Amino acid sequence: MIANILNHPEFDTNTKKAMYESFLKTQEDLKAMTDRFYWNNSAGSTAGTVLIRGKTLYAAWAGDSMASMYIANDKHVELIDPHKPGSQTEKARIERLGGFVSDEMGVARVNGAVAVSRAFGNIRHRVIIPEPDVKELHLKGHEEFIVLACDGLWDVMTPSEVGKFVRRYMGENGRRTQGVSMALVDEALRRGSTDNVSVIFVEFKDWKGPKR
Numbered sequence: 001m002i003a004n005i006l007n008h009p010e011f012d013t014n015t016k017k018a019m020y021e022s023f024l025k026t027q028e029d030l031k032a033m034t035d036r037f038y039w040n041n042s043a044g045s046t047a048g049t050v051l052i053r054g055k056t057l058y059a060a061w062a063g064d065s066m067a068s069m070y071i072a073n074d075k076h077v078e079l080i081d082p083h084k085p086g087s088q089t090e091k092a093r094i095e096r097l098g099g100f101v102s103d104e105m106g107v108a109r110v111n112g113a114v115a116v117s118r119a120f121g122n123i124r125h126r127v128i129i130p131e132p133d134v135k136e137l138h139l140k141g142h143e144e145f146i147v148l149a150c151d152g153l154w155d156v157m158t159p160s161e162v163g164k165f166v167r168r169y170m171g172e173n174g175r176r177t178q179g180v181s182m183a184l185v186d187e188a189l190r191r192g193s194t195d196n197v198s199v200i201f202v203e204f205k206d207w208k209g210p211k212r
Contacts, residue, residue, distance in 0.1 A: 001026045001047060015053060016134045019060040023047070027120055027130035034121070044114070044121030044128065048080050048148055050202070052139070060134045062118040067148040068159040070166070076159050079135065082151070083118035085110050090117040099127035144207040152197035153188045166201070167210045175209030177201065 004025045005011065008018035026047075046063020057079075059067060064082040071077065083090055085101045086108030094101055094110055094117060102112045109115050110128055120130050147153075147162050157165070162184065169183050170176065180201040188197045 001049070004029075005049070005051070015051065015056075015058055016136055019049065019051065019058055020132055020134050023060065023062055023120075023130050023132040030120055044116075044119040046116055046119045046150065047132075048150075050079060050146060050148055055139045057137045057139055058134065059137070060132045062120065062130050062132045063116050064151045065149065066151070066154050066159075067146060068162065069146045070144050070163045072142040072144065074163065074167075076163050077137075078159055079137070079146070081133065082154075083116065083133075084108060085115065085117045087117075093117075094127045097127045099125070141206070143204045145204060146202040147184070147199065148202070149184070149199040150196050152193045152195035153184060153199055155195055156188050156191040156193045157184075171210045177203050177209075 001022065004022035005019055008022055011018040046061075046065045048061040048063070048065030048067055049059065050067055051058045051060075057069070059079040061067075061080045062083065064084055065080065066082050067079040069077045069079055085091060085094065086103075091101045091108075099111050101108050101110060103109075104112065107115050110117055111125055114125060114128060116128070118129055118131065145166065147159075147166065153162070165184065165187060166180055169180060173179070181199040184199045184201070185197045
């Protein structure tokens with residue numbers, strides 16, 4: 001994925017286009033490997049990416065990973081709106097393509113099987129697509145940090161709770177950023193998360209950390 005974005009011929013001139021097309025290229029790469037090595041064509045993975053170039057932030061995603069950016073005065077901006085089968089737009093798209101969305105014990109699933117509507121792989125489910133949404137934001141200088149994580153974190157913690165946890169952790173640990181990601185993973189597991197919990201913490205270099 002990263003190589004596809006950086007090597008896109010329009011990366012420098014049209015970053016949004018480069019990120020969008022790189023998601024589709026990554027899907028082609030995965031399908032080629034699946035066909036060549038006879039891998040399981042029902043396996044798949046979501047992706048959430050954040051790229052900062054100068055004063056511009058780009059977010060691109062396919063699936064239910066999520067990212068929130070935290071700014072001054074304990075506020076936050078949700079950078080990613082997860083793709084889930086239960087949303088009206090995704091449900092309509094899936095049905096238009098010949099699939100269906102069922103409710104399995106309170107969880108919306110594509111074709112009664114997959115709880116995410118966009119992802120890489122999942123070659124067998126043609127209505128699950130890798131087509132990303134791409135967002136562009138202008139940074140204003142009061143941004144503090146970003147938390148990028150898969151749904152195992154967000155299933156048990158709201159973005160607001162994540163922000164408060166990070167600030168408290170750093171305040172108690174001499175403003176150290178080292179260990180923040182692992183601390184969030186541990187907290188999610190403590191709260192009973194049963195899904196994959198992968199977390200990336202990004203601190204803006206001008207932020208001095210929470211005050212004691």
